Amino acid sequence: MIDALYIAADSPLHRLPAGLKLAAIPVLAALLFALPGWPVAAVGLAIVLALLPVSGVPPRRAAKQLRPAIAVIAVLFLVQLWFTDVAAAAGAALRFLALILAATLLTMTTRATALIEALEALFRRLAWTGLSPERLSLAIALTLRFIPVLGQVVEEVREAQAARGRDRSIVALAVPVLVRLLKTADEVAEAIDARS
Amino acid sequence: MIELRNVTLHRGERRVLDGLSLSLAEPRIGILGANGSGKSSFARLLNGLLLPTSGHVTVDGIDTRDDVKAARRRVGFLFQNPDNQIVHPTVAEDIAFGLKPRRLPKPAVAAAVSAILARVGLAGSEERLIHELSGGERQLVALAGVLVMEPAHLVLDEPTTLLDLRNRRRIAAAVADFPGQVILVTHDLDLVESFDRVIVFEAGHVVVDDRSGPAVHAYRALCR
Amino acid sequence: MIELRNVTLHRGERRVLDGLSLSLAEPRIGILGANGSGKSSFARLLNGLLLPTSGHVTVDGIDTRDDVKAARRRVGFLFQNPDNQIVHPTVAEDIAFGLKPRRLPKPAVAAAVSAILARVGLAGSEERLIHELSGGERQLVALAGVLVMEPAHLVLDEPTTLLDLRNRRRIAAAVADFPGQVILVTHDLDLVESFDRVIVFEAGHVVVDDRSGPAVHAYRALCR
């Protein structure tokens, strides 16, 4: 799951440091919004599109990731058309296309672990503020560990309640689930202390 | 009587139970087997918490596939961890939970709750907060919540693993008093000592099905 | 050696342990007692997960109140439920977790992990996902995560209650091989059969402290 959206390949984009790619997104966003007008947005989109063949990401996979976003952007284009004019509508749509495609490319060419490492490095540098890379990586690992545990607890509680003849109350399900999870968390905390 | 005819059960990709045919008629039946051998899955078939992938499970003639609610009303189920099945913060509220669909008048519910609490040895605990009870007491409350619905059959899935000897005996005693049929899944061989029949599972099959003495003996040998 | 001198422990309003003085020197010590008698609280004192309200706990001369980290490094702790002590999603990562503060080079960590996995009978399981393991395997991983830190003492709080006979034996065997001191809390009387010393708690006090045979006998009598 941790690399669900990543596409393994060896491209220049894959090799760029994760931190650099991560920093590029806000810069691109700032540029696109600071320089309005559809021609700028179109140039931006063209540049990002040009990266696609360099990235080693099959266009089909990229398109699949973009599909939900494209639907929204289509809606946005029509809405804009209604309230403003074609130029503004096209500008907004192209801007978001460029930005979302760039962000998606980053996600598909960078391992989650590399991004997390980049964040940890950042945290290390900012250690004086109280940010701790060890705590960050522990919290991330725990979250991934808890997802299946949670699923299992929900399943067990749901079963227990079905056995008592009541199937459908969300509150009656959520309370015992949370009680069990909090107890689990208390013991996990103890276990971590015992191991560190 | 609970019957399984040619039951196969898949969970996810795995075939968890394979071609089971059993008639469960004895008043006290124990289920043993290794972790993952299919005991809990089997128990869940008996009250329709799981439905067979193929074959039929019938409870007193009711096919769990045809009318799961009716089947389930006849089969009470107690789980290993009382925290799973306790819904309300106080004892009385929680025990009354399963009675709600019956729409009884309040005094009748209160009387039923008090009677059942006395039966499991917790008379007068109506207003106590569940989270202040000990593990053993919580398991007894969970059992009371099942008994109050007056099922004809009682299926228990490792109900005593978290308990000490004394609490284990209290649960065992409350279960022994149960007038209907008991089907008990456990790793605790002492609990099934006096049972009429003991069935041992291994990888989704029944490998032993006998009176208690010889079955337990065979199970010990299997685990070597 | 672990020593308690005049230890009293309060949790919330309650006095959970009361005026305990014990020298724990024998290589194998079992702890028995009813639910709520204070066993888990006692076990948690031994590695400083809890600190005494008054009195002193020392591990090989280190007072848990003075240097809890140093004391804790000497005492490994295994809990009842593997799901509550495994913090990483894969086996190797989890076992390596306790080694992090040592800042060993990666290959050294990998070698230590593989060696310990072999010792608990799970060689080659490095990359398996925790949630795909069986309950028994998960408990063995949790034990490996403790053993890899090479503690001098091993405290186990009901480590086998969720396991079948075979997995119980696997844990018992791995524990038997442990070169240091073992202090084992359990409701399973078979597990402490061969132990050097067995201590029985009741309501926060030691009521029996003897060789295994007589202690277990006394405990059974208590639970009547």
Added chain:
Amino acid sequence: MATRDIVYIALFAALMAVLGAFPPLMIPALGIPITAQSMGPMLIGGILGARRGLLSMLLFLLLVAVGLPLLSGGRGGLGVFVGPWSGFIYGWVAATLVVGFAAERLWPRLNFVTAFLTMVAGGIGVVYAVGVPWYSAMSGMDLGAAFIGSAAAFIPGDLIKAGVGAAVVVALRKSYPAVPAGLASRRS
């Protein structure tokens, strides 16, 4: 921050992920899903309090940002943060903080009514206060129209979620009083 706080923070980030497993309902006219995850800020704030709740929500969004498909419908990656609808996600962060803060203040006299009002104001009001203007700015849709559009689509569901969230938090306070919202972190 105690170890227990880190574990709670991770636990509720995982809870957020599990809420995302409920299938979302797409509103075609807006392109924004009706999702169980909008209950997350209510539960997380109401149970963990402001500080730990905020960190938990940020941790969840961090995992989404690095590419884990944990938003409803299996979406993830940086793309979801730069869209016209992303304001709602930023709204979750603010909402967790507000609900958490209110729950901490109200904890001793939290009942269904006060909890429900907290959820409505913090868990719905704050989310919309960030999400709707963002959407309208990004889409050029008139603010009122954007609000009416999203309100009509989301508010009925969100009111139900606020009711569930309030009932859960109140019941939990009685069943597991070991965690007064936010107080645990201060105690240790």
